[in-house]
Amino acid sequence: MCQVRQKLFEIKDLYQHYPVKGPKVNGEKPCVKAIDGISFDIFDGETLGLVGESGCGKTTTGRAILRLLEGTRGEILYEGENLVTKKAGEMRPLRKKMQIVFQDPYGCLDPRKTVGQIIARPLQVHAAGSAEEINARVLELMEVVGLRPEYVDRYPHEFSGGQRQRIGIARAVALNPHFIVCDEPVSALDVSIQAQVINLMQALQEKYKLTYLFISHDLRVVHHISDRVAVMYLGKIVEIADKDTLYANPTHPYTRALLSAIPEAAQTAQNKERIHLEGDIPSPLNVPGGCRFHPRCPACRDVCRTEVPPTVELEPGHLCQCHFAEEFSQA
Amino acid sequence: MSRSAKVWRFVRKYPLAVLGALICLVFFVVAILAPAVATQDPFAQDLTARYAAPSSQHYFGTDNFGRDIFSRVVYGTRISMPAGFLVVIFSCIFGGIYGAIAGYFGKALDEVMMRIADIVMSFPSLVLAMALGAVFGKTMFNTIMIIVLVWWPKYARMMRGLVLTVRETEYVTSAVVLGERRMTILLRTIIPNCVAPLLVMASADLGAAILMFSGLGFLGMGVAPPAPEWGAMVSDGAAVLKSWWVSFFPGIAIFTVSVAFNFIGDALRDIMDPKLRNLD
Numbered sequence: 001m002c003q004v005r006q007k008l009f010e011i012k013d014l015y016q017h018y019p020v021k022g023p024k025v026n027g028e029k030p031c032v033k034a035i036d037g038i039s040f041d042i043f044d045g046e047t048l049g050l051v052g053e054s055g056c057g058k059t060t061t062g063r064a065i066l067r068l069l070e071g072t073r074g075e076i077l078y079e080g081e082n083l084v085t086k087k088a089g090e091m092r093p094l095r096k097k098m099q100i101v102f103q104d105p106y107g108c109l110d111p112r113k114t115v116g117q118i119i120a121r122p123l124q125v126h127a128a129g130s131a132e133e134i135n136a137r138v139l140e141l142m143e144v145v146g147l148r149p150e151y152v153d154r155y156p157h158e159f160s161g162g163q164r165q166r167i168g169i170a171r172a173v174a175l176n177p178h179f180i181v182c183d184e185p186v187s188a189l190d191v192s193i194q195a196q197v198i199n200l201m202q203a204l205q206e207k208y209k210l211t212y213l214f215i216s217h218d219l220r221v222v223h224h225i226s227d228r229v230a231v232m233y234l235g236k237i238v239e240i241a242d243k244d245t246l247y248a249n250p251t252h253p254y255t256r257a258l259l260s261a262i263p264e265a266a267q268t269a270q271n272k273e274r275i276h277l278e279g280d281i282p283s284p285l286n287v288p289g290g291c292r293f294h295p296r297c298p299a300c301r302d303v304c305r306t307e308v309p310p311t312v313e314l315e316p317g318h319l320c321q322c323h324f325a326e327e328f329s330q331a
Numbered sequence: 332m333s334r335s336a337k338v339w340r341f342v343r344k345y346p347l348a349v350l351g352a353l354i355c356l357v358f359f360v361v362a363i364l365a366p367a368v369a370t371q372d373p374f375a376q377d378l379t380a381r382y383a384a385p386s387s388q389h390y391f392g393t394d395n396f397g398r399d400i401f402s403r404v405v406y407g408t409r410i411s412m413p414a415g416f417l418v419v420i421f422s423c424i425f426g427g428i429y430g431a432i433a434g435y436f437g438k439a440l441d442e443v444m445m446r447i448a449d450i451v452m453s454f455p456s457l458v459l460a461m462a463l464g465a466v467f468g469k470t471m472f473n474t475i476m477i478i479v480l481v482w483w484p485k486y487a488r489m490m491r492g493l494v495l496t497v498r499e500t501e502y503v504t505s506a507v508v509l510g511e512r513r514m515t516i517l518l519r520t521i522i523p524n525c526v527a528p529l530l531v532m533a534s535a536d537l538g539a540a541i542l543m544f545s546g547l548g549f550l551g552m553g554v555a556p557p558a559p560e561w562g563a564m565v566s567d568g569a570a571v572l573k574s575w576w577v578s579f580f581p582g583i584a585i586f587t588v589s590v591a592f593n594f595i596g597d598a599l600r601d602i603m604d605p606k607l608r609n610l611d
Contacts, residue, residue, distance in 0.1 A: 068507060088513070095510030108501040112523050122509045171505070 014074035036235035049226030099172035103184035105164035162193035241318035351594030362408035369402035392576035403559035415541035426486025434494030464552035493525035535596025538589030
C-alpha cells in the first residue's frame with residue numbers, strides 16, 4: 001500500500017443525532033444516535049469499504065458526508081473545505097464532484113422520466129454543454145455502463161434490476177465526479193448480476209480515477225473491491241485498516257465475529273472457529289454505557305462495562321476501539 | 332396492431348370508462364349545440380300548458396309555468412357542466428399548490444397551513460356554502476367560488492400526503508445530489524409524480540361537484556331563477572309529486588353525469604399508472 005496518498009476527505013468527530021419525543025434516557029433528552037462521533041480519512045483514488053449490521057449507521061454516514069441530512073455535526077473536510085458549515089446553495093457547485101449510487105434500483109430512478117432524461121439531467125443542471133453535446137454524452141455513457149443506446153427513450157420500469165443499477169451508475173459518473181458513495185449498490189441484485197455490476201464499478205474507477213466509499217454488509221464483496229475497510233457498530237467505527245491487514249488480523253471482537261460469519265464453500269473446520277454473537281444490535285436510542293459492544297462481546301470484562309475504550313493505533317493505519325486491542329492483535 | 336384493434340382492446344379493457352366517456356361526450360355535444368337540440372325556448376312560459384305530461388310536443392313535460400322541461404334540461408348542461416369543471420379545476424390548482432408547498436417545505440409552515448385547511452374542512456361543507464351563498468349573492472361565478480372555498484382542502488390534504496411520500500424517495504434524494512434547486516425539484520420531480528392520483532381524484536370528483544352545485548340549486552342557494560339549473564328544477568317539482576316529470580328528468584340528468592364522470596375517474600387511475608402504460 002502506498003502510504004503517502006493524498007487525503008480527499010477528512011472526517012472528524014462526525015455526529016448525526018435525531019431528537020425524538022419521549023421520556024428522558026439516562027438524564028438526557030432522547031435522541032437516536034445514528035452516528036456517534038466517527039473520524040476517518042478517505043484517500044484519493046481508493047475504495048474504502050464500510051461494513052456493519054443493518055442499523056449501525058453505514059447509510060447515514062454516506063449521506064451525512066454528502067450533506068444530505070440535516071443536523072450533522074462535526075467536520076467533513078473535502079480538499080480542506082469544511083462541508084458541514086456550508087449552506088445548501090454553497091454545496092450545489094460542489095455536488096458535481098460527489099455522487100451516490102443507491103441500494104434500491106427500483107426507487108432511485110424517477111418513473112416518469114426516460115433513461116435519456118435521467119442520465120442527461122446532471123449534465124443539464126450543471127450546464128455541461130449544448131443539447132447536442134449532452135445527447136452525445138448520454139449515448140456515450142450508456143455504452144460505457146453497458147446499456148444499448150437504442151434504449152434511450154425507454155422508461156425505468158422496462159429494465160431489470162441490474163440494468164437499472166447501470167442507469168444509476170451512468171447518472172452518477174455523468175459529471176466526472178471525484179467521489180462516489182456506493183450505498184449497498186449490489187445488495188438488491190442477484191449474485192450473478194452483482195459480479196457484473198462490481199466489475200463495471202471497478203472498471204469505471206480505473207477509467208475515471210474515482211474514489212469510492214463502498215457501503216455494504218457483504219464482507220466478501222467488500223473484500224473484493226476495497227483497499228481499506230472500516231467496521232461500524234452502533235454509530236461508531238470500531239476498527240479500520242487496510243483490507244489485507246483487517247482480514248488477516250481482525251482485532252476488535254466485533255470484527256472477528258463478523259469475519260467468522262462469512263460462509264465459505266471450502267470451509268475447513270480447524271482454521272475457522274465460528275463466533276456467535278448473542279442478541280440483536282442495541283437500540284441507538286439507548287446506547288449501552290462503557291464500550292457499546294460489551295453486552296454482546298464474547299470477551300467482555302469489567303472495565304468494558306464502565307469505560308469507553310480508547311482508539312488504539314496498532315500499526316500505521318490500523319485503528320481499533322477496544323480496551324484490549326493489543327492483547328487481541330496477532331501482529 | 333391496427334388502429335381499430337387497439338380501440339377494441341381498450342373498449343374490452345375499460346367498458347365502463349368507455350360508457351362514461353360516451354355519456355359525457357353526449358352531454359358535451361348537447362351543451363355546445365343546445366339551441367339546436369332544444370325544441371323550445373327554455374324561458375318561454377305557457378300558462379295554459381302548466382304541468383303538461385310528457386308528450387310528443389313536450390318530451391319531458393312542462394313545469395308550473397308551462398316551460399318545456401326537455402329544453403330546460405338541455406340548456407341546464409350549459410350551467411352544470413362548466414360549473415362542475417370549474418369547481419374541480421380551481422380546487423385542484425389551489426388545493427394542489429397549497430398542499431404541495433405545505434408538504435414539501437414542512438415544519439411550522441406545514442403545521443399552520445394544514446391547520447387552516449382542517450378548520451375549513453371541519454365545517455359541514457353544504458352549510459358553509461349556504462352561509463357564504465347568502466352573503467355573496469346568487470350568481471354562477473359566486474356559487475362556483477363558494478364551492479371551491481369549501482372543496483380545496485381535500486385536494487390540499489391529498490397533495491400533501493403524496494408529496495410527503497414522494498419527497499422521501501431516492502429519486503428525489505438523487506436530484507438533491509445532482510445539485511438541483513429545491514423549487515426545481517418540487518416542480519420537475521415531485522409534482523409530476525403526484526399529479527396522477529390527483530387527476531384521478533379530480534375526475535371522480537367532477538360528478539360530486541356537479542351534485543354539490545345542483546344541491547345548492549335545490550336549496551335555493553345556487554344560480555338565481557329563472558336559469559334552468561338542474562338542482563333548482565328538481566326542487567321545483569319536489570312539491571308536486573303528482574307531476575313526477577318535473578323533478579324526474581333533471582334528476583336523471585344529474586345522476587347520469589355524476590355516474591359517468593365516476594366511471595371515467597376509475598379507469599383513469601389504471602391508465603395513468605406508468606407501469607400499465609403499454610397501450611400506445
